[in-house]
Amino acid sequence: MTIKVITFDLDNTLWDVEPALLRAEDAQRVWLLEHRPGTIEQYDHQALWEFKKSVWKRFPHFVHNVSAMRHQMLLELQMAAGYEEEKAHEGAKRAFAEFLAERHRVELYEEALGVLETLAKQYSLGALTNGNADIYKTDAGEYFDFAFLAEEFGASKPAPDMFHAAMATANVAADEIIHVGDNPEHDIQGAREVGMFTVWMNSQGEQWPGGGRADQEIDNLLDLPDAIAAIASRQ
Ligand SMILES: [Mg+2]
Incomplete structure (x- = not known):
């Protein structure tokens, strides 16, 4: 894998x-x-x-x-x-x-576009949000292959619905996906429970609240490619 x-x-x-x-x-x-x-x-x-x-x-x-x-x-x-x-x-x-x-007029983190552009060359990128933001209304839209909102499923993360939809849409197994998110419960616990790898985006320097930890932790998107490489090299 x-x-x-x-x-x-x-x-x-x-x-x-x-x-x-x-x-x-x-x-x-x-x-x-x-x-x-x-x-x-x-x-x-x-x-x-x-x-x-x-x-x-x-x-x-x-x-x-x-x-x-x-x-x-x-x-x-x-x-x-x-x-x-x-x-x-x-x-x-x-x-x-x-x-x-x-x-929808969000301001992407300064480093986001460059990192997404790099990652999009090698991976399919997907967006999974509990909110009502539309990635396609931002400058990052062109790098994304799919995007789901919780309201389309009637279920928010950590429920498995959106994670399963990502697997079905990309036609891959859970362990071929890394999910990146800031919320320990919604993102990390939710993705772990369906068998995905996880990266905790901890830009505020929070303490890990407990429970199963993410595979990698970053405080800036610039560190994401290395975090992904670290996970991929373990496989
Ligand atoms: Mg979030």
Whole structure:
């Protein structure tokens, strides 16, 4: 067996997600303030988070569909402010579109493009995300052979669904894939459990929380080719 495929988590693996999320929340708020006055004025960041959690409790399956979750929250916010359902649905769609446009304007880690370009010459590359980022809307899109969102499967990592889909799509066995991600549970535990090799992207210098460790650990994508080579040489 040789390594044929590298799959990547996206948020906090290929880019910092926080700045894009903050801009996205802002864009959503601006749209609501202008087009659905009275909807969001009384909510600060914390209050909005509490509102979101209350929706979550009533729609627990939306934990695997962050887009549906946001639509429902936006819908309920407007209806609570007195907007009719149809208008609230339309508003939810449009406010979400504003959110998503900014959500997709992520800034790849400086070294990401060069590393991905190099790896793409030797391996098939795939993206597996629990969020709603679209790798094909970034400059790295051209290097990716496939990309899956948890919401397409109704199951988030560490569930095996997306990992299995990667194996089926690339037509390879689990031990021909290395999965790279920042989340010890979603990425490392999930990929290990289906039999893939793993690289923990630990850019923040976190302590390993326990459980089976990744095969390799890096704090910068520049070290990824060496980490992959180290795994491949053991096979
Ligand atoms: Mg991540």
